[in-house]
Amino acid sequence: MKTAPARSHFPLPWRLALMAAATGLLAAGCASKGPETVASAPIDVRERHPIVLRDAPRSLDVFVGRSGKALDPRQRGDVIAFAQEFRRSGRGGLVAEVPTGARRELATHDTLGGIRSALAQGGVSPALLSVRTYPVQDPLLASPIRLTFASLQAQLPHECGQWPQDLGSSDFKFSASNEQYWNFGCSQQATLAAQVADPIDLVRPREEGRPDIVKRMNAIAKIRQGQDPSTQYRATTPQINSSVGGGT
Numbered sequence: 001m002k003t004a005p006a007r008s009h010f011p012l013p014w015r016l017a018l019m020a021a022a023t024g025l026l027a028a029g030c031a032s033k034g035p036e037t038v039a040s041a042p043i044d045v046r047e048r049h050p051i052v053l054r055d056a057p058r059s060l061d062v063f064v065g066r067s068g069k070a071l072d073p074r075q076r077g078d079v080i081a082f083a084q085e086f087r088r089s090g091r092g093g094l095v096a097e098v099p100t101g102a103r104r105e106l107a108t109h110d111t112l113g114g115i116r117s118a119l120a121q122g123g124v125s126p127a128l129l130s131v132r133t134y135p136v137q138d139p140l141l142a143s144p145i146r147l148t149f150a151s152l153q154a155q156l157p158h159e160c161g162q163w164p165q166d167l168g169s170s171d172f173k174f175s176a177s178n179e180q181y182w183n184f185g186c187s188q189q190a191t192l193a194a195q196v197a198d199p200i201d202l203v204r205p206r207e208e209g210r211p212d213i214v215k216r217m218n219a220i221a222k223i224r225q226g227q228d229p230s231t232q233y234r235a236t237t238p239q240i241n242s243s244v245g246g247g248t
Helices: 012-030 073-089 105-121 172-177 186-195 213-224
Strands: 052-062 090-100 129-135 145-155
Touching: 052 073, 073 090, 073 105, 073 145, 090 105, 105 129, 105 145, 145 186
Parallel strands: 090 129
Antiparallel strands: 052 145, 090 145
């Protein structure tokens, strides 16, 4: 005796709707994920304000002194230090921009001679100095002789102080995102780049120095004797004379 097939408790239109919904879920599961939401600015400060290396000019303004006096001691020391820096990190030649049309042309000539002498004292041949001129806009203002050379420097690729988003309540989407604003960390990165003594240190580490052989042999000798090889620092309490401050 054959058993009649079980009937569904759902009407036909409902069964068709359920089948369509199940097919849609399967298709959604097999489909690839869409593009993820990308923040308006990189979250990491080092990506938003990266430190880059570039050849940038380094300048020193030498103000013209009185006629017959080349350089004062302060400016002579500045030029000598500038020459030593040029020897360490300078690229190309050294340029001196001399003002033209100034009232004290003789004093300008004397100052330029003093600059050549200070450069030689700093280890830079005066033959490497190229002299150019620039017009003086206001004769009443001080017109210095500007020394310039190119050197490898660590800088940011853009200026700080940019505010592409409104930090107020006008942009609700940005305010509700709880993300860092664009200028956040820019001054910190710029200060770090300016404090680096050698920009190459940001690219690769320095070589290790020579080890202290005496200290190493003393540590090995202590280990052989079963002693603690670590350094023992003595913490002594300063003794205050009883006559200072009075006693009880």
